[in-house]
Amino acid sequence: MQVFLKMENLQKTGSFKIRGAMNKVSQLTDGECMRGLIAASAGNHAQGVAYAGRVRNVPVTIFMPIGTPVTKVNATKGYGATVKLVGQNFDETYVAAREEQLRTGANFIHPFDDLDVIEGQATVALEMLQQRPEIDTIIVPAGGGGLLAGTLLAVKSIRPDIQVIGVQSINASAIAIACKGIADGLIPFQGKTIAEGINVKIPGKLTMSIIQSHVDDMITVTEQEIATAILFMLEREKTLIEGAGAAAVAAVLNHHIPSTAKNVGIIVSGGNFDISKLADCQQMSIQVPLAK
Numbered sequence: 001m002q003v004f005l006k007m008e009n010l011q012k013t014g015s016f017k018i019r020g021a022m023n024k025v026s027q028l029t030d031g032e033c034m035r036g037l038i039a040a041s042a043g044n045h046a047q048g049v050a051y052a053g054r055v056r057n058v059p060v061t062i063f064m065p066i067g068t069p070v071t072k073v074n075a076t077k078g079y080g081a082t083v084k085l086v087g088q089n090f091d092e093t094y095v096a097a098r099e100e101q102l103r104t105g106a107n108f109i110h111p112f113d114d115l116d117v118i119e120g121q122a123t124v125a126l127e128m129l130q131q132r133p134e135i136d137t138i139i140v141p142a143g144g145g146g147l148l149a150g151t152l153l154a155v156k157s158i159r160p161d162i163q164v165i166g167v168q169s170i171n172a173s174a175i176a177i178a179c180k181g182i183a184d185g186l187i188p189f190q191g192k193t194i195a196e197g198i199n200v201k202i203p204g205k206l207t208m209s210i211i212q213s214h215v216d217d218m219i220t221v222t223e224q225e226i227a228t229a230i231l232f233m234l235e236r237e238k239t240l241i242e243g244a245g246a247a248a249v250a251a252v253l254n255h256h257i258p259s260t261a262k263n264v265g266i267i268v269s270g271g272n273f274d275i276s277k278l279a280d281c282q283q284m285s286i287q288v289p290l291a292k
Helices: 017-026 044-055 070-078 090-104 115-131 146-158 174-180 205-214 223-236 243-253 275-284
Strands: 002-007 037-040 060-064 082-085 137-141 163-169 217-221 263-268
Touching: 002 115, 017 044, 017 115, 037 044, 037 090, 044 060, 044 070, 060 070, 060 090, 070 082, 115 146, 115 205, 115 263, 137 146, 137 243, 146 163, 146 205, 163 174, 163 243, 174 205, 174 217, 217 223, 217 243, 223 243, 223 275, 243 263
Parallel strands: 002 263, 037 060, 060 082, 137 163, 137 263, 163 217
Antiparallel strands: none
């Protein structure tokens, strides 16, 4: 098969999340902006909102899980946001951010369960179809489901013949379980994954309604497969990507997608990876035959 990589790791903030954040924040009124912005994020949405806030000169407060890679924390602060580390995972962080939003009246910018954000993420797929109209299958990493839902809205309205397949870590497979049930080796949420960008226990209601109505398949990959994909991209493509984007690459490297796929587009969703974890990737990796 022919494989095309959509390199969202090369975005201004290092991931596709800037698309949804900019689309949402650009539509706020001046009066709404005066109340400031608040968001909860594992890192990538944080940077997108922080950057969008800086563009509109709006104060931004970001809640991030305690364990978020320092590179993502520092980058978010670098765009001018105030960062608060609260909670052990995204879901705990989200609750704290919502409580702060109710107290202050700031505008909450949801990382995925917001139509404006979803529509912003949909531009990834629109560009893919413009650049490579021969694509017959698109592989999308999924956590809360914003990127996958946006991809589905864009693709199925223009090219319903194209397969759209969502990918999750087997350790954080809430969407896959919701779509397929406890089957095919799926296990309850473990919350421990090198792909922290898609480590979401409870997907959005809006995103799930879109995904369950339109997705062609949901598949899972192991932590070892994700780690190997990170190393593969570093060694063969000379680019460092994070675990979320590597999950989509891993699905192809390990032959988890249908053999009928001939022209495959992979959304490499981000590149904000803590390089101190490269040693962990080497220990976890498995041997994957490389293309000649």
